[in-house]
Amino acid sequence: MPLHRIDEDPLAVLLAPPPNETPSQREARERAESEAKRVSDEIDAQLRKERDSERKKKPVKLLLLGQSESGKTATLKNFQLLYCKRQWAQERASWRFVVLLNLVRNVNDILDIIAREIAASNSHHMSSKSTSAAVYPTSRSSSPSSSPLSSDNEDEIEEIISPAKARRASTGVISPSKSKSKSAKNSMPRSGSISIAVSSPSPSASSTTKTPKDKDLHRLSVLRMRLLPLRRVQAELETRLGTGATELYTSNTSSAAPFADSTNTMFNGEDGKFDPSAMVRPAQTQTQTQAWGHKEKEFSIHSTNGWKTALERLRAAKRRLSGGRSTPTNTSSNPEDELLAIIAASRDDMRSVWEDRLVREMLARKKGPRVEEGAGFFLTDLDRIARTDYQITDDDIIRARLRTVGVQEYRVSSHSAGSEWRMYDVGGTRSSRAVWYSYFDDVDAIIFLAPVSCFDEKLAEDRRVYMLWKSVCACKLLARTQLVLFLNKCDLLQAKLMRGIKIRDSVPSFGDRRNDVATATRYFQQHFKEIQRTYSPVQRPFYVHLTSVIESILRDHLRRADLM
Ligand SMILES: Nc1nc2c(ncn2[C@@H]2O[C@H](COP(=O)(O)OP(=O)(O)OP(=O)(O)O)[C@@H](O)[C@H]2O)c(=O)[nH]1
Numbered sequence: 001m002p003l004h005r006i007d008e009d010p011l012a013v014l015l016a017p018p019p020n021e022t023p024s025q026r027e028a029r030e031r032a033e034s035e036a037k038r039v040s041d042e043i044d045a046q047l048r049k050e051r052d053s054e055r056k057k058k059p060v061k062l063l064l065l066g067q068s069e070s071g072k073t074a075t076l077k078n079f080q081l082l083y084c085k086r087q088w089a090q091e092r093a094s095w096r097f098v099v100l101l102n103l104v105r106n107v108n109d110i111l112d113i114i115a116r117e118i119a120a121s122n123s124h125h126m127s128s129k130s131t132s133a134a135v136y137p138t139s140r141s142s143s144p145s146s147s148p149l150s151s152d153n154e155d156e157i158e159e160i161i162s163p164a165k166a167r168r169a170s171t172g173v174i175s176p177s178k179s180k181s182k183s184a185k186n187s188m189p190r191s192g193s194i195s196i197a198v199s200s201p202s203p204s205a206s207s208t209t210k211t212p213k214d215k216d217l218h219r220l221s222v223l224r225m226r227l228l229p230l231r232r233v234q235a236e237l238e239t240r241l242g243t244g245a246t247e248l249y250t251s252n253t254s255s256a257a258p259f260a261d262s263t264n265t266m267f268n269g270e271d272g273k274f275d276p277s278a279m280v281r282p283a284q285t286q287t288q289t290q291a292w293g294h295k296e297k298e299f300s301i302h303s304t305n306g307w308k309t310a311l312e313r314l315r316a317a318k319r320r321l322s323g324g325r326s327t328p329t330n331t332s333s334n335p336e337d338e339l340l341a342i343i344a345a346s347r348d349d350m351r352s353v354w355e356d357r358l359v360r361e362m363l364a365r366k367k368g369p370r371v372e373e374g375a376g377f378f379l380t381d382l383d384r385i386a387r388t389d390y391q392i393t394d395d396d397i398i399r400a401r402l403r404t405v406g407v408q409e410y411r412v413s414s415h416s417a418g419s420e421w422r423m424y425d426v427g428g429t430r431s432s433r434a435v436w437y438s439y440f441d442d443v444d445a446i447i448f449l450a451p452v453s454c455f456d457e458k459l460a461e462d463r464r465v466y467m468l469w470k471s472v473c474a475c476k477l478l479a480r481t482q483l484v485l486f487l488n489k490c491d492l493l494q495a496k497l498m499r500g501i502k503i504r505d506s507v508p509s510f511g512d513r514r515n516d517v518a519t520a521t522r523y524f525q526q527h528f529k530e531i532q533r534t535y536s537p538v539q540r541p542f543y544v545h546l547t548s549v550i551e552s553i554l555r556d557h558l559r560r561a562d563l564m
């Protein structure tokens with residue numbers, strides 16, 4: 001009786017043992033078969049090994065996408081801190097100046113708010129009380145529309161209002177002594193030249209009784225004057241740190257354009273059509289990553305944006321000039337130390353501004369996002385940071401805000417696992433998005449960051465976050481790329497909801513759902529999932545994480561996930 005049903009399979013017929021096989025023939029056949037199988041298994045194992053090592057050699061490419069300030073660079077820094085410790089240590093010193101710029105900018109922004117409030121209060125004062133002009137005599141006090149900041153010394157006042165102008169005016173090195181004397185000079189304006197008298201009020205002023213509010217405003221005006229040197233510090237740091245040190249703001253609601261602007265037909269986010277002839281990288285507009293047309297070349301400046309190199313060059317030049325000596329005398333002329341000295345000398349005044357009751361009231365009245373929830377807010381750490389011996393922490397680096405210009409590549413490798421990752425951090429501003437597409441062709445995964453905390457901010461109105469996500473999902477070139485969504489800034493969402501901000505006031509469709517983080521993130525998540533499902537050319541799994549990438553808990557998650 002045959003062992004197998006062989007009547008229907010010709011191959012089985014061929015391979016079947018002869019019907020009249022003797023026991024010794026059978027033994028020989030089985031031995032041959034087993035040897036053939038061993039050789040075959042060996043070949044299979046060898047092929048598998050080669051495939052594995054090939055795969056390990058090929059770097060995993062990961063792209064970070066999302067609108068500006070969504071937290072792409074902050075996410076990348078978390079990876080860097082975990083997996084590129086040497087590079088992290090090398091870049092530490094450079095980030096110190098970004099933190100200092102952030103801090104100084106926090107103060108100058110608040111001083112601008114104070115200036116506006118004083119101006120508004122004074123124009124109100126002047127229209128309601130004819131005596132107010134005598135309290136704060138101005139050179140143009142006869143004009144009802146003149147600002148209390150009106151001055152014969154237009155440039156000086158213009159600097160207070162316009163950091164850009166201050167930057168133009170700034171010339172090279174700032175000396176702390178010069179700045180201090182300037183500060184003192186500024187707080188003692190020439191008689192009649194500055195509207196708000198800081199000391200020695202004019203006879204007409206002294207004859208008028210100041211109200212408590214007048215006194216408060218006067219106090220703030222004095223502080224503003226004393227902190228004038230910080231304008232120049234900001235300008236100086238912005239010049240040194242380059243394009244990324246200044247933020248780009250647009251009031252143009254068409255900024256919802258996904259990757260390319262309206263004049264660039266390179267990519268149609270709706271149907272994923274791609275016109276290669278239009279794929280011109282904007283070499284002229286990007287000053288910091290020079291080689292847009294040559295991806296390979298650009299890689300050679302990986303992980304720098306120009307600014308770190310610029311600072312390092314500055315230090316090297318300084319070292320050369322001082323012949324490598326580093327004594328207290330020669331460090332005193334170091335421009336960086338001088339900037340630090342000015343910031344440290346302004347510490348008490350900065351604290352007075354930040355802790356001022358009236359200032360807090362002004363900030364609370366301000367429309368838009370809270371200053372303390374803005375990018376790179378460091379005023380609460382003033383006492384630790386505004387010192388000549390400021391030691392930057394890992395958390396400071398992750399919180400520091402420097403806008404990404406162009407594309408930065410980071411190489412992350414794990415020697416134990418033998419794998420290498422290449423992570424690309426791109427600029428999220430509208431003008432930077434034109435280059436995104438050129439990084440899509442061979443990318444393995446995308447981490448897309450959506451800041452959930454901005455549901456009530458103006459730009460959220462045009463559903464920019466959703467439009468960008470939709471464009472990424474719909475892109476045919478990314479059809480097989482794994483998308484991972486980070487609903488980021490959950491800590492700020494929580495803070496807003498705790499303050500009583502109602503989601504349904506900005507997002508009517510949220511309706512009567514519970515106004516808490518869990519419900520809100522579930523709701524937003526559902527929208528993102530729906531968009532992915534509707535617009536993906538090929539269905540793919542939906543991966544989402546709720547994150548606060550500035551918190552160390554993200555690093556714990558990454559460490560546990562053992563991605564490498
Ligand atoms: N509170 C809070 N702040 C965050 C979070 N993620 C990022 N930030 C801060 O938000 C600011 C902007 O983050 P970045 O990482 O620079 O944003 P980006 O997406 O790289 O922005 P571009 O470079 O302009 O495209 C930084 O100061 C971060 O520290 C978060 O989850 N919570």
Ligand SMILES: [Mg+2]
Pocket residue numbers: 072073074402403404425426427428
């Ligand atoms: Mg960035």
